[in-house]
Amino acid sequence: MTCDVAVAGGGLVGLSVAWHAARRGLSVTVVDDAPGSGASRAAAGMLAPVSEAGYGEEALLRLCLASLERYPAFLDALAAATGVRVPLRTAGTLVVGFDDDDVRALADLQRFHGELGLEVHRLPGREARRREPGLSPRVRGALHVAGDLSVDPRELHPALLAAAEAAGVRVVRARAAGLLRDGGRACGLALDGGGEVRAGAVVLALGAHSGHLPGAPALPVRPVKGQILRLRGAAGLLDGTVRALVRGRSVYLVPQGEDGLVVGATVEERGFDAAVTAGGVHDLLHDAIDVVPGVSELELTETLARWRPGTPDNAPLLGPSGVPGLVLATGHHRNGVLLTPLTGELLAELLVAGERPGLAAPFGVERFGCS
């Protein structure tokens, strides 16, 4: 098999790159033995550049805001391509605090948002509960971030897969076993169990597994474990996303569909350990029930652990690698769902035009001294 582009990884990022590239006229093959079974399976789907913004991560914030801006058109294009409308939940996000320290942390966060020119409103506890009556009376204060939205990754992934296939992307259900090289140049992927896909360029979009594809350069990408819970029976409990600091620990509650709720997520450095643990589930339930007591009555339908692709500065790796013909679309850490539209657009531009677009410039692997 020969094509213009071989994409290793059929998660949200890999498919978005593939779809965008195919729409730009390239022939694309995606290699994945189980598309959609990785990080997107556990993601809550927060599109939350503002409430995720971290000190010293302003370049990442700009990237995230630019991707959020593209979301409505991205979902429109998906709907046009597939007939399936993936809904965007536009009720916004409340970031709530519990004790004095939590409320002080919120005030600091709001100051930081102000410096960045982001629109955030401070609400006293009473006002926060007027907006979300499910909140505990113990919530002391909140920030309202109208612009932080959400989408269900379990609806988004199949829609993106269907759109990619409709645009001519071939999906090979096999594990990418290694990078093929011809001289110094990447020229395709070897498949687990034999066979290969030869290509003019290769995109590495293997999420947490991106750091160690045989034949590819080692990358500073590590698995950051996250455990999440899915619950049922939450119709009417929350309008939008609620994020909370509970005695210094973070938890979020994201409504999904008619009556679903996702509660997440632990952040654990444990390598590729996929175990759902008693302690992880306990902490999530404990904090979620503290913030929204009605969670206690919901049905717990699923517990799950997956790995975010973490990098040393929490920002993605976008663009050329040290190997000609191999480009990177990985390291999205906590922002994979959010960065899906823009990553596809930027990488397709790079593949077609041969030059890294300006928005991707701060996110080269060379910033880590790797090449």
Add this chain to the structure above:
Amino acid sequence: MTCDVAVAGGGLVGLSVAWHAARRGLSVTVVDDAPGSGASRAAAGMLAPVSEAGYGEEALLRLCLASLERYPAFLDALAAATGVRVPLRTAGTLVVGFDDDDVRALADLQRFHGELGLEVHRLPGREARRREPGLSPRVRGALHVAGDLSVDPRELHPALLAAAEAAGVRVVRARAAGLLRDGGRACGLALDGGGEVRAGAVVLALGAHSGHLPGAPALPVRPVKGQILRLRGAAGLLDGTVRALVRGRSVYLVPQGEDGLVVGATVEERGFDAAVTAGGVHDLLHDAIDVVPGVSELELTETLARWRPGTPDNAPLLGPSGVPGLVLATGHHRNGVLLTPLTGELLAELLVAGERPGLAAPFGVERFGCS
């Protein structure tokens, strides 16, 4: 199909009755669409007459002690019949207390045990931790009950099913849809989806569903919901069963197999609601981690809810019903696994000899004014 005895329900109790009756020479048919999928699926398998003993339940205690006495021979007979040895965990049980109120409750319990002549030893916290080093340093005191053992119901049920079939019991995989009557007398079971099993006598062993078999008299049996957790990675964490009062709430931790642990159980009056809830799982994890902090690191492999067959006085219904030919083996509430051997023995005796054995005498349905 005609036989001597039709048993409605292929759980532990129904199968034990069937197996004992078949060994006494009766032809037996068991009717169950999914044997082993009921309460035994969620049971932790504690054989714990002493630590379960409740005030005012002395007759039940004697029944439970008599059944525990039979367990070794019962498992020997099962092993002889099937070649499968279901292990009896003989490390005993620690009942531990956390705060002052918990420790006072333990002292009361020990006094009660003393009045009944039961062998129980009081241990200070330090001694309890010497016996079970996994216990939290916050455990203030404990009772050691050497005689309270455990068995894995998920090993016991298939062994009992195999033994029953080897003894000639026929198992019909259908739901019992109603009691057949001939004049006033029970004469078999109608099957869901058509067909029937005609029999000289019918045993009602439908667990929590025993109260409302069409054609049978209404019985004071109600579903008492219990949620449990199964965990993995517990090798070496606990030697025997640990039961705890944590600020007045009960939790138990029962080691199973090489590295399993069962944590249970909620006690909820919610009718036939099978939902695993956020609140139920939270409370079990919270209390279990309080008592044995190492639980936090274990893998949570399963959450499950089932229904105990509860009666007004927590004791079973054994023996004749108001309908000639219909006998009862139900209402075992929290003691189903423990009472499995003796229930089979007593009911087989009743079916063969036509008279209720003395041990079963206190457990007639007539004590509730039903007939």
